[in-house]
Amino acid sequence: MVRSGTEHTPDRQGTAGSPAPPDAGAPGTPPPGPPAVRIQGLWKRFGQQDAVAGVDLELPAGRFLGLVGPNGAGKTTILSMVTGLLRPDAGRVEVAGHDVWHDPVAVKSRIGVLPEGLRLFERLSGRELLAYVGRLRGLPGREVDDRAGQLLGVLDLADAGSKLVIDYSTGMRKKIGLAAALLHNPEVLFLDEPFEGVDPVSAQTIRRVLERYTASGATVVFSSHVMELVESLCDWVAVMAAGRIRAQGPLAAVRGDASSLQEAFLELVGADRTSGEHELDWLGGGTR
Numbered sequence: 001m002v003r004s005g006t007e008h009t010p011d012r013q014g015t016a017g018s019p020a021p022p023d024a025g026a027p028g029t030p031p032p033g034p035p036a037v038r039i040q041g042l043w044k045r046f047g048q049q050d051a052v053a054g055v056d057l058e059l060p061a062g063r064f065l066g067l068v069g070p071n072g073a074g075k076t077t078i079l080s081m082v083t084g085l086l087r088p089d090a091g092r093v094e095v096a097g098h099d100v101w102h103d104p105v106a107v108k109s110r111i112g113v114l115p116e117g118l119r120l121f122e123r124l125s126g127r128e129l130l131a132y133v134g135r136l137r138g139l140p141g142r143e144v145d146d147r148a149g150q151l152l153g154v155l156d157l158a159d160a161g162s163k164l165v166i167d168y169s170t171g172m173r174k175k176i177g178l179a180a181a182l183l184h185n186p187e188v189l190f191l192d193e194p195f196e197g198v199d200p201v202s203a204q205t206i207r208r209v210l211e212r213y214t215a216s217g218a219t220v221v222f223s224s225h226v227m228e229l230v231e232s233l234c235d236w237v238a239v240m241a242a243g244r245i246r247a248q249g250p251l252a253a254v255r256g257d258a259s260s261l262q263e264a265f266l267e268l269v270g271a272d273r274t275s276g277e278h279e280l281d282w283l284g285g286g287t288r
């Protein structure tokens, strides 16, 4: 595990920006072959602000990976650059050994993406949407129909398959977006806040599908600021704050001696849990 720029935990600090060295045979050892994602010197500036400020990150393949950070840390900006949706100002990204900007077709055929603020074709039914996405991915019609039927069934959307997407609830939209991202059986799946606005039943369904997917050797990269979720799902995490990576490595190593990932996270991002509280002395008091 590596902690970068973590003044708060000098005892567990490692080499800034580079991944943990391989530890043959130990849990957390990356499988042979290229990492799922290799990011080198990535920068993105919006106006005067560095949303992503020189990130180096190596995400091992075949894992359930969590990218965590407070609001505005740069998670969506990184995922957008990694999936070819946003051009970086500087730096390089490889997915499954292919350069995202020089070899976009090779990358896009290997990835599935559930972006933040997912836009869907609202006037298609769920089943039609999957048929469209499948054909766009070059899958034979029969195969698309089979896969779509199975995904709708597993994601509890079978009864809603003929309903227009515009009439879907938030959770149903997430699930049909996930089905569309999985349809071509990608090597690496990127999910930006996949559980946001999703009820516990749908969350459990999504979780089961993702666990089954990673058990087959595929990689899931998902961003979240819900630490409990990340702790229960991921075996590898990267923590970011203010556009930089603060720590990366197997979950247990990043958690270190802290009692939970939440506690380790607060320490890593330098959150002062009591700051500003005295400024709210009036709140809930007798004076109104």
Ligand SMILES: Nc1ncnc2c1ncn2[C@@H]1O[C@H](COP(=O)(O)OP(=O)(O)OP(=O)(O)O)[C@@H](O)[C@H]1O
Pocket: 046, 047, 049, 050, 051, 069, 070, 071, 072, 073, 074, 075, 076, 077, 078, 225
């Ligand atoms: N298109 C944009 N134009 C200007 N600033 C932007 C743009 N996109 C992101 N930013 C800024 O970049 C920073 C990082 O934003 P980003 O959305 O990547 O954070 P995040 O970690 O995904 O946050 P959250 O958890 O709240 O979704 C923020 O300060 C944000 O205001």
